[in-house]
Amino acid sequence: xxxxxxxxxxxxxxxxxxxxxxxxxxxxxxxxxxxxxxxxxxxxxxxxxxxxxxxxxxxxxxxxxxxxxxxxxxxxxxxxxxxxxxxxxxxxxxxxxxxxxxxxxxxxxxxxxxxxxxxxxxxxxxxxxxxxxxxxxxxxxxxxxxxxxxxxxxxxxxxxxxxxxxxxxxxxxxxxxxxxxxxxxxxxxxxxxxxxxxxxxxxxxxxxxxxxxxxxxxxxxxxxxxxxxxxxxxxxxxxxxxxxxxxxxxxxxxxxxxxxxxxxxxxxxxxxxxxxxxxxxxxxxxxxxxxxxxxxxxxxxxxxxxxxxxxxxxxxxxxxxxxxxxxx
Amino acid sequence: xxxxxxxxxxxxxxxxxxxxxxxxxxxxxxxxxxxxxxxxxxxxxxxxxxxxxxxxxxxxxxxxxxxxxxxxxxxxxxxxxxxxxxxxxxxxxxxxxxxxxxxxxxxxxxxxxxxxxxxxxxxxxxxxxxxxxxxxxxxxxxxxxxxxxxxxxxxxxxxxxxxxxxxxxxxxxxxxxxxxxxxxxxxxxxxxxxxxxxxxxxxxxxxxxxxxxxxxxxxxxxxxxxxxxxxxxxxxxxxxxxxxxxxxxxxxxxxxxxxxxxxxxxxxxxxxxxxxxxxxxxxxxxxxxxxxxxxxxxxxxxxxxxxxxxxxxxxxxxxxxxxxxxxx
Numbered sequence: 179x180x181x182x183x184x185x186x187x188x189x190x191x192x193x194x195x196x197x198x199x200x201x202x203x204x205x206x207x208x209x210x211x212x213x214x215x216x217x218x219x220x221x222x223x224x225x226x227x228x229x230x231x232x233x234x235x236x237x238x239x240x241x242x243x244x245x246x247x248x249x250x251x252x253x254x255x256x257x258x259x260x261x262x263x264x265x266x267x268x269x270x271x272x273x274x275x276x277x278x279x280x281x282x283x284x285x286x287x288x289x290x291x292x293x294x295x296x297x298x299x300x301x302x303x304x305x306x307x308x309x310x311x312x313x314x315x316x317x318x319x320x321x322x323x324x325x326x327x328x329x330x331x332x333x334x335x336x337x338x339x340x341x342x343x344x345x346x347x348x349x350x351x352x353x354x355x356x357x358x359x360x361x362x363x364x365x366x367x368x369x370x371x372x373x374x375x376x377x378x379x380x381x382x383x384x385x386x387x388x389x390x391x392x393x394x395x396x397x398x399x400x401x402x403x404x405x406x407x408x409x410x411x412x413x414x415x416x417x418x419x420x421x422x423x424x425x426x427x428x429x430x431x432x433x434x435x436x437x438x439x440x441x442x443x444x445x446x447x448x449x450x451x452x453x454x455x456x457x458x459x460x461x462x463x464x465x466x467x468x469x470x471x472x473x474x475x476x477x478x479x480x481x482x483x484x485x486x487x488x489x490x491x492x493x494x495x496x497x498x499x500x501x502x503x504x505x506x
Numbered sequence: 507x508x509x510x511x512x513x514x515x516x517x518x519x520x521x522x523x524x525x526x527x528x529x530x531x532x533x534x535x536x537x538x539x540x541x542x543x544x545x546x547x548x549x550x551x552x553x554x555x556x557x558x559x560x561x562x563x564x565x566x567x568x569x570x571x572x573x574x575x576x577x578x579x580x581x582x583x584x585x586x587x588x589x590x591x592x593x594x595x596x597x598x599x600x601x602x603x604x605x606x607x608x609x610x611x612x613x614x615x616x617x618x619x620x621x622x623x624x625x626x627x628x629x630x631x632x633x634x635x636x637x638x639x640x641x642x643x644x645x646x647x648x649x650x651x652x653x654x655x656x657x658x659x660x661x662x663x664x665x666x667x668x669x670x671x672x673x674x675x676x677x678x679x680x681x682x683x684x685x686x687x688x689x690x691x692x693x694x695x696x697x698x699x700x701x702x703x704x705x706x707x708x709x710x711x712x713x714x715x716x717x718x719x720x721x722x723x724x725x726x727x728x729x730x731x732x733x734x735x736x737x738x739x740x741x742x743x744x745x746x747x748x749x750x751x752x753x754x755x756x757x758x759x760x761x762x763x764x765x766x767x768x769x770x771x772x773x774x775x776x777x778x779x780x781x782x783x784x785x786x787x788x789x790x791x792x793x794x795x796x797x798x799x800x801x802x803x804x805x806x807x808x809x810x811x812x813x814x815x816x817x818x819x820x821x822x823x824x825x826x827x828x829x830x831x832x833x834x
Contacts (some may be wrong), residue, residue, distance in 0.1 A: 230619030231558050262590055266613035269638050272620055281609060285594035291558030292600055310597050 180216045181499075182376040183315075184484075186389025187224075187236040188423060189251035189415055193242035193382035194218055196491025198244065198314050203492065204506040216315035217372040222300070223320075223327045223357055223385070223392035224339055228274060228331035229267070231287040232294055235340075236389065237304060237319060238286055245311025253423070256282035276345040301366045318372065318394045321363040327388055328356045329432075338470075339388065340413050352432035357392060373402035378504040380495075381412035381455065383422060383483065386442050387429035394454060402456045409502035411457040412446060413483060413494065414439040418463035420425055422484065439464035440471060448475055457501045459483065459494070477501050507834055509827075510545045510704040510736075510742045511643075514717025515552075515564040515583035515614060516751060517743055517813075519571035521710035522546055522549050524819025526572065526642050531820065532834045544643035549712070550628070551648075551655045551685055551720035552667055556602060559597070559615040560622055564717065565632060565647060566614055573639025581751070584610040587694065604673040629694045646700065648721045649657040649691040655716055656684045657760075673774075676753035680760035685720060693726050701730035706832040708739035708823075709783065711750060711811065715757035722782060731782045735828035739785040739820065740774060742767040746791035750812065767792035768799060776803055787811065787822070805829050 181201075183194050196215060218240060220273060225234045235254065242248035242256060249255045260281035268275050279287075286307065293303040299322040327339035330353045339355070342348060384390050394400050403410055409462050416439045421427050427437040436446045441458040447453015450481055457477035465480035472478055479501055485491040499505060509529075511522050526544060541596060555564045563582065568690040570576035570584060577583045587608035596603050603625050607615075614635065627650040636645055655667035658681045667683070670676060701707060712718050722728050731738055744767045753791040755765040763773045775781015785805035788795050793808035800806055807829055813819040827833060 215553075229616035230560070230623050231616070260590055262588055262609040263613050263616070266610045267616055270613070270617035270635065271638075282594045283592040284612070285591050285598070288557035288559070288591070288595055289598035289600055292556075295555065307598065310599075322829050440658065464599055 179377045179504065180217070180372075180375060181378050181380060182216050182219065182372045183380045183382055184219050184384070184390050184393045185236065185240060185382055186221045186384030187239040188243075190218070190220075190236070190382040190389065191240045191248075191274065192253070192485045192491055193380075193413065193495065194240070195243055196485060196493075197487050198497040200492035200495045201506055202491050209401075211313060212247035215252070217317050217318060217376075218313075219318050219320055219369050221320055221389045221392050223325045223360070223388060224343075225324060226326060226338060226340055228277065228279065229244060229269055229272070229467060231284070233287055234300075234319070237317070238283065240317055241286070241307055241311040241313055244313030244315060244317075247311065255280055259283065277340060299366075311435045316368075316372075318368050319366050320369060320399070323359055323363040324365045325357055325359040325363050326380075327392065327452060328449065329359060330354045330356055334434050343425070352428065354432060355388060355429075356493070357395065360392065360395055361397070363396055363506070365396050365402075369396075370398050370402045373399065373408075374406045376406060376408040378408050378499060378502055379403065379406060379410040379497055381410070381446070383413045383415035385421075385424060385426045386415060386445060387426065387433055387435075400454060404449060405450075408457045409504070410449060410454055411459065411477075411498050411502045412443070412455050413498050414442060414458065414464065415458045417461040417483060431485040434455060438467070440467035443467070443471060443476065443478075457498075459498050461502055507832065508543050508545070508700075509706050509708060509832075510547065510700045512547050512712070512718050512721045513564065513568060513710055514549045514712030516571075518546070518548075518564070518710040518712040518717065519568045519576070520581070520819055521708075521741065521745065522568070522643060522811045523571055524813060524816055525708070525823040527816050528820035528823045529834055539762055545646060545696070545704075546641075546643050547646050547648055547697050547700060547721055548575045549648055549717045551653045551688070551716060552671075554654060554666060554668055556605065556607065556615075557600070559612070559619045559726075561615055562618065562628075562647070565645070566611065567691060568645055569614070569635055569639040569641055569679065572643060572645075574639030575639065583608055587611065597817060605668060608675045612769040627694075629696070643694075644700075646696050647694050648697060648724050648727070651687055651691040653687040653691050653720065655798075656686060657658050657721065658682045658684055671753070678755035680756065682760060683716060683757075685723065688723055689725070691724055693724050696809045697724075698726050700799045701727065701736075702734045703733060704736040704749060706736050706827060706830055707731065707738040708736060709738065709774070711741045711743035711813075713752060713754045713757060714743060714773060715754065715761055715763075726768055728782060732777060732780075737832070738777060738782060739787065739805075739826050739830045740771070740783050741826050742770060742786065742788045742792065744770050744792075745789040767796070768795035771795070771799060771804065771806075778803060783787045785812060785826075787826045787829055
């Protein structure tokens with residue numbers, strides 16, 4: 179069974195780790211044979227150049243989470259991280275001190291930058307980095323072209339998404355997101371085929387605006403999702419009216435979508451009505467949304483969706499697949 | 507008194523530190539007033555891009571040595587250095603693991619790269635870095651254009667100078683040095699004026715081939731040295747037939763110059779005969795060279811030249827200045 183996941187950072191990475199655990203448990207041919215069937219298309223819209231090195235937050239969170247190197251409590255970055263370089267760098271007074279640039283994480287940025295400077299496209303760079311991390315899934319950037327998300331504030335000022343997200347904790351009201359390079363970007367090699375050739379496509383509980391939303395806006399992706407014969411199932415990143423993690427509510431507010439499981443489903447839209455989803459898994463806290471969505475033609479169910487540990491997450495992945503009759 | 511020093515890494519940096527100590531001791535207006543009169547023109551021919559960041563070995567050795575941050579025993583790099591990033595980077599298997607990329611040193615490389623990427627010329631980048639280190643002298647790169655030294659081996663293969671120097675410890679016989687970009691480089695703003703407007707120019711005991719030799723080959727520098735009214739005095743980097751430090755003998759061999767104090771003097775040449783020097787300070791171990799050089803018109807003297815500590819180095823600097831009647 180070929181499964182394609184459209185992922186942002188922490189939420190998508192944790193979901194995928196659970197999915198891979200499920201496949202390892204369920205399928206007789208073990209990790210090697212089954213894991214090759216999962217493709218993760220990662221958001222690269224948060225990427226940026228910082229101090230001359232290329233930082234790809236979501237790709238790294240995926241590599242570290244699936245490769246066993248992630249800082250578990252934090253959800254991103256490396257275990258046993260230190261800040262020797264960035265503490266010293268602060269003495270040069272260049273700004274961006276609020277952006278954590280851990281020493282071990284920096285090794286990844288340097289390796290990536292070296293490979294990009296050698297002329298490799300990001301897709302091949304990720305492949306090289308994955309040789310170390312062995313994520314157990316095929317990891318693809320959404321595009322080989324750089325896309326950088328900026329946030330237009332209410333006073334008209336544009337700041338980099340990471341500055342809005344990390345420095346200001348998404349607390350400055352945003353008017354809209356400006357994704358430089360997105361309209362001219364093309365999907366990375368393998369991305370569209372991974373959608374049209376999949377047996378099931380999953381939208382994990384990632385940020386529906388700046389993570390999954392960005393991937394969907396890569397030219398060709400939305401069309402591929404609409405035309406694929408695979409069912410497309412999403413897991414709500416909103417539980418009980420609040421994002422499970424992160425500040426997706428601030429992003430949803432900026433695009434005029436309410437922070438509710440049902441509103442996010444309707445924002446994605448039903449495929450039969452021009453949207454991208456067939457099914458929507460919500461948390462038990464949002465079971466009120468089930469009858470209304472069902473009445474409108476959605477396949478939907480309410481289950482516990484908090485990804486507290488890997489076995490629990492594997493169960494959530496199983497529930498998502500079951501919702502579209504894909505039982506591994 | 508305006509003093510201009512043409513410097514490579516360790517030897518030039520230590521000499522300059524001694525010179526600054528001398529000026530602080532001798533001159534009544536203290537460090538602030540006198541230090542502004544020393545200009546160091548630094549070799550940038552060993553610079554390179556490594557993992558996407560710009561490494562400038564000689565400039566950094568100067569900043570750290572003059573700014574009190576150098577690893578004293580090693581002569582280059584930072585005190586209390588660590589290798590957290592580079593140890594982790596090795597797992598990505600990109601090569602160049604033999605090149606030490608210390609964590610604290612890396613902070614400097616990242617700061618420099620950030621400023622270069624913002625579009626600042628190297629001269630201004632160095633100024634910014636110097637705000638932190640307060641070297642007590644004006645520090646200028648020889649050129650704002652990148653110059654990269656490569657070594658042509660006897661089998662015709664070209665390798666980067668750092669690979670030859672650091673990885674192979676200069677043990678592979680070199681046929682010649684190829685300095686990519688040097689012919690088209692222009693001296694950085696301030697460099698030629700610092701030579702023509704100086705009261706004395708000093709060639710410290712730096713590598714005469716790949717450090718001072720590279721600076722001399724920047725278009726305009728040799729002419730400025732020939733035409734300046736300032737006397738030009740050099741301190742021999744060769745003592746008793748061997749380089750005091752480093753592997754200058756391998757460099758000298760590649761250009762067909764014997765490793766002796768006298769041969770290096772004659773390689774630089776007397777200004778009155780089309781060379782760049784008026785005076786040459788040798789070590790007491792090489793006092794045999796004094797009569798022959800004197801007979802040929804050189805101002806020369808033999809004194810202890812081992813820069814064992816700062817006061818000793820200050821005395822060597824005083825001896826060099828005295829040789830051309832420049833007593834601070």
